[in-house]
Amino acid sequence: MDEDIKLMLDLKAGNNTAFNLLLEKYGKPIINYIYRFTGSKEDAKDLAQDTFIKVYNAAPNYTASAKFTTWLYRIASNISIDYLRRRKASGNPTSLDEEFETGDGKFKEQIADKNIRNALETAEKAEKDMEIQKALLSLPENQRAAIVLKIYEEKSYAEIAAVMGVSVPAVESLIFRARQALKDRIKR
């Protein structure tokens, strides 16, 4: 039996240590997945918490009908989509964290630090991250979800299809269009 499914069944039986193990294993990937999807570092942390709370609360009714990660990423995707819709409704559809937007301020502070080289490297890295995140946010939601699951989470087309509730050819098409759009963006 899949190790994750076994942990979920243990959790269902009331073993909270199993939940801790799932948190340890998937905490970081889920935070990063949500971050790439939503573009907000701070909110990604809260949304990841909500994802695991949903997992915990769903444990009593859990049945091992699908791969655990498929189910987990589906929950994270739905939470992220709801979040993006709320943000859109509030008139702030795709904004990066202020930490990025007001880059100068933070980075200047770091540069003024004793370790100038490290500060510059950090600043460059953060700028690069911002650029990549902006490129991802320029994609439509479904293309972004598909490419993030492929590149960062290294999921197969079949698994991405299961997470997103679409067909495998649809996933292939979404990833293709996302790569083409990003290719054009990088060229510019």
Place this chain on the structure above:
Amino acid sequence: MKHEEIKGKIMAFMDGEVKSDLKDEIAQHIASCPQCLEEFEALSGVDSYLKNAGEISPPAYFRENIVRKLNENKERRFEFNILKLIPASAVLAVFVLFASALMIVSPYIYAGDGQDASKQAADSVKSAVITCMTSSVFAPAAYAALCGKCSENMCKSCMAKDPNHICQCGGHKHGK
């Protein structure tokens, strides 16, 4: 496979989504076809570009925050369940009991009204009646015990209005 066919499979090849027997053929074609090589390198460039992104780590107390939120939710759910344990029928029964008590005792309240001379006695009756009514809901046993007291006060009130009054309940002796 023809060039166009292979070109359409470059991305699937990169993603490890082509059948193993086609892999060598596609790899050889890419190596020998400048156009397909360019497409392969462009798509690989996108992947490399994206993979340059840094990662974020879970915040301190990530697990603790989740556990805290779960406990808060549990408490909230417990409070809600307590409310659910009080069935609507119990609320309705209390209401019916209260309304019945009011109906039974209300004639005594009005009967207690009278002239100035009997005002004190009437107030006494009203007070006893209201006590009876409240007791009927919250302490039915005490209500039963107060029953005789109501009659006594009623008679006192009638006698205060008219000393020659003969109470129909036969309790006129109370007024004397």
